[in-house]
Amino acid sequence: MDLPKFSLDAEILSQEQMAENVYRMTVHCPQIAGVAQPGTFVQMRLLGGDVLLRRPLGIAEAEREKGTLSFLYRVLGKGTAAFSRLRPGAQVNLLGPLGHGFCMDLHRPLLVGGGMGLSPLLFYARCMEKRADVLMGGRHAGEMFWTELFKPYVSKSYLATDDGSLGSKGFAVSLLPKLLEKGEYDAVIACGPEIMMERAAEMAKAAGIPCQVSLEKRMACGLGACLSCSVDASDGTRKKVCKDGPVFWAEEVFP
Amino acid sequence: MNGGLLKTELAGISMNTPVLTASGTFGFGEEFAEFVDLSLLGGVMVKGTTRKPRRGNAGVRIAETPSGMLNCIGLENPGVDVFLQETLPRLMPYHMNVIVNISGTTVEEYGVLAEMLDVPGVAAIELNVSCPNVKDGGIVFGTDPKAAASVVKAAKKWTKKPVILKLSPNVTDIVLMAKAVEAAGADAISLINTLLGMEIDIHTWRPTLGNITGGLSGPCVKPVALRMVWQVAQNVKVPVIGMGGIASWQDAVEFFLAGASAVAVGTANFVNPHAAMDIIRGLEAYLQEKKLGSIRELVGKMDCG
CATH class of the missing domain: 2.40.30.10 (Translation factors)
Structure with missing residues (x-):
């Protein structure tokens, strides 16, 4: 709606x-x-x-x-x-x-965010009232103010930085298979660089749970009129990130 | 709205106000229904429609420029069949003048599209012969007077709707183009389409836009558009719909004084979704203040002394 x-x-x-x-x-x-x-x-x-x-x-x-x-x-x-x-x-x-937001009808989602992609996930975590966990990725410790912001609203936090200055070294998404192993989560909610979201979607699929992703594109109107932000959908149609998204089920937009 | 100061008629189309919205900047109108009373607009020039669906250009499609923007959408649209079957019926409840902007790859295709759109619910056809962003559609027709005239003739032959031709500013002599399409039977002339431009990323040395070049629009093009409207309006008898960088009622007044019988709001819709409504209200107040009985009393009244 x-x-x-x-x-x-x-x-x-x-x-x-x-x-x-x-x-x-x-x-x-x-x-x-x-x-x-x-x-x-x-x-x-x-x-x-x-x-x-x-x-x-x-x-x-x-x-x-x-x-x-x-x-x-x-x-x-x-x-x-x-x-x-x-x-x-x-x-x-x-x-x-x-636009359309994330699915709120989940019991135990795992949030996966990279860089500024953590921003809309903060709002989501808060609404989930400690039912969500978060996996955060960033460039270095200096940018990980996010840990304090998420702390009151999530059950558990995991993090990785590109240079290893805080949490694990490397991409956050590399930690995902292990986190999904126990079958604790009912969905992955991802926002961040597209390559990160693609990998998160693959891993969620392998674990047999749904995944939502939030796309980012240059846009002018934000109302679905200018078509600056159109993307190819998996079913061959075109989707407007501003109006049909920015949140999509991963299989709607990733091959 | 009082007294119908803004009511007008253009090429047989009755309009509640002389303020339209330009093709490609307002979707099919319904996207803006929460912000604009669509029935108050003179018309909605809907997103450029082609015979077959088009996915548009790949890569980055817009870039902001000083006082304007570049776009290279590339005529993404669902095609005329979907427009007729799905979009047009959906627009009926809005009681607006739907002006369908069409692009063909051949002269004949303009005729085919014009005939297909000769249906109830379509107020007029606008021929797009000047989209700068597609290789196979339009630009040739928009820069050669003979080709532009042949497109008008093809459309006129196959539809009883008013036919508006939208001129490209990317020509040496805009008056020559306008006279050619008037002689070919165009019922009205829209101008201007976007000016061809580009931007380069100095860090990557790559063009910003996926299509390398794009169409420039917004406040930065207004002086060019105004000058062209003025030049064309004094050389043709058919009405001119002025557009190009109109963002306020003051801008609109300038276009009427230059000779436009109606105006269209484009890029400003992206900045302010109720820009067209603000312009309508501002124009009405201006006419009252100047004690004018009709918007028509303003058209072409620039005083060169």
Whole structure:
């Protein structure tokens, strides 16, 4: 089912730097916070300034009582750099919530996230109230602020870094077969680099459990109109990441 | 909305307002139904439709530029059969003017598409002879006056619907193109389509876009579009639908003054999903403030002294 969508100005309540080039922005937007589901996203627009198009940002936290939304994002280009310079009190415009989120009808999911892909999984973990475990991957210890963020909401955490400065050395997904061995989980929920999600999907399949993945593409409208974000689906049709996704069952989009 | 200040008629199409949405920027209209009263629009120029489904271009399809964007979608669409069987019936409840933008690979194919779309529920046909993003579709027809004229004749022969031709700005003499398609029987002219452009990633030395080049749109093209609308409008008798970088009612007023009988909103829909509604409200207030009885009193009224 499609969620109601809003296009609203929202005040920035806080903006903190989490790691080099990584920020957490919290905004007041009760309408979107009230209906957002884990895995959905917003299209954020800079008001004034020289950035034209909106930028898609996954929702990392939504607090219905306070009416707030948080976004954890990495500065990658002109748009995100401009976002990172905004201070509390400034306004942004949000279009959302957009897309379809993760399956909530699970008892014991294993979350697999790489880098900024952990952002929408945080919202999901929180809604699962300790029923989920998380397997986290990152570049180095300096970027693993995630462990503290996830701690209150998950049962167990596992982690790997590219340089071995925290947790296991190497790709997080390499730890997956062992974690799935015991048959404890009823699904894998993955978000991160596409190659990571493909491997997670293969391993989930081998373990006989379903897997959802969240795709990321450049997009302009976020409403399914511009077709910037179309991808080939396994059944030969085309899917719009913004509207049909960003969350898909792995077999819908991976061969 | 009061008094119908914005009501107009163009090429036999009755419009509640002279504000349309440009093809490729508004899907089939339904995607924006939560933000725009579609029946208030002069029309929705729906996503470019072809004889067969097209998957569009591979790789990166959009890039932001200073005050604009490049796109190389490549006419991804489900094809005319799906449009007629599935999309068009779904659009009926919105009571909007559905203007179907079509692209053919041959002159004959424009005729075939025009005939297939000569059905109830379609208000007009817009001929896309200027998509810069497909090798086999259009660009030849959009830059050669004789070829553009032959496309208009083919479409006119097979449909009773009004036929609008959308001109490419990527030509030396836009007036020559406009006169050729008017002589061939076009009922109206849309301009402009996107300007051909590109971007290179200086770290990888590779083109940003999957198709290397793409179409430039957004506020940065507005002065070019306005100039071309002005040049064309004073040289043809058929109405001109002005488009290119219109993001505000003030932009729209400039296009009417330059000679456009209607305007279309494009890239601005991506930035602000209710841009077209804001423009309609702004235009109405402007007409009231200027004590004008109709939008038609604004058309072509630029005063060069």
